[in-house]
Amino acid sequence: MNIITKGQSDQLDFHFIKEVKERSCQPLDLCYHCQKCSAGCQVASYTDFRPNQIVRMIQFGLKGELLKSSAIWLCVNCETCGARCPNGISISAVTDTLREIAIEENVPAAVKNIPIFHHSFLNSVKSNGRVHEPVMLVRYKIKSGKLLEDIKMGMDLFAKGKMPLFPSRTKNKDLVKQIFDRAEKTDFKACGQNNSASSAVERG
Numbered sequence: 631m632n633i634i635t636k637g638q639s640d641q642l643d644f645h646f647i648k649e650v651k652e653r654s655c656q657p658l659d660l661c662y663h664c665q666k667c668s669a670g671c672q673v674a675s676y677t678d679f680r681p682n683q684i685v686r687m688i689q690f691g692l693k694g695e696l697l698k699s700s701a702i703w704l705c706v707n708c709e710t711c712g713a714r715c716p717n718g719i720s721i722s723a724v725t726d727t728l729r730e731i732a733i734e735e736n737v738p739a740a741v742k743n744i745p746i747f748h749h750s751f752l753n754s755v756k757s758n759g760r761v762h763e764p765v766m767l768v769r770y771k772i773k774s775g776k777l778l779e780d781i782k783m784g785m786d787l788f789a790k791g792k793m794p795l796f797p798s799r800t801k802n803k804d805l806v807k808q809i810f811d812r813a814e815k816t817d818f819k820a821c822g823q824n825n826s827a828s829s830a831v832e833r834g
C-alpha cells in the first residue's frame with residue numbers, strides 16, 4: 631500500500647479520525663484491515679482507494695488526500711461493506727461524512743459533475759417519494775451541460791421500458807418529504823443525530 635508516501639507528514643491531520651468518527655458514528659478504531667469490505671465492494675476497481683484504505687487514511691490523518699479522492703464520490707452506498715465487516719463498520723456512512731466535509735471545505739469533487747448527479751437524484755426522490763429516472767436525468771443533463779451524452783443508452787433504456795414517462799409515486803410521499811425537511815433542519819455533525827432525525831419522522 632503506497633498511501634503513506636502520497637501524504638506529506640506536515641499535512642497530516644491527527645484530529646481527522648475524531649471528526650469522522652463523531653460525524654459518521656462508525657467505530658473506525660476497531661478496523662484491523664481484514665479487507666472483507668474491499669473484497670465485496672462493487673466499485674473498488676474503479677476508485678483510487680479501496681474501502682479499507684479509506685479507513686487507513688483516516689487513521690493516519692490523510693485528510694487532504696482523501697477529500698480529493700474519487701473513492702468518496704464513487705461509493706454507491708450499497709452497504710455491502712457494512713454487512714461484511716466483522717466490526718460493524720459501514721464505509722457508506724463514512725463516505726457520506728467525507729462528502730459533507732469536502733463540500734463544507736470547498737474541496738472540488740474528484741469526479742466532475744457527480745455532486746450534480748447526487749442533487750438531481752435527491753430532488754427527484756423528494757418530489758415523487760422515489761426516483762423518476764427521466765426527470766432526474768433531464769435535470770442532471772441541464773445542470774451539467776452534457777445534453778447530448780448517452781442519448782443512445784437513454785433510447786435503449788426507454789425501448790426496454792426502463793425509463794417510464796410517468797413517475798411511480800409512493801403511498802408515503804408526504805413521509806418522504808418530512809424526512810427531507812427534517813434532514814435539512816438537522817445538524818448532523820454529532821453522532822446520533824441521524825437516528826434522532828429519523829425517529830422524529832417515525833413519531834410523526
Ligand code: SF4
Binds near residue numbers: 660
Ligand atoms: S471489513 Fe471492517 S475491519 Fe475489515 S478492513 Fe473493512 S472496515 Fe476494516
Ligand code: SF4
Binds near residue numbers: 705706725
Ligand atoms: S457502500 Fe460504498 S464502499 Fe461500501 S461496498 Fe458499497 S460502494 Fe463499496
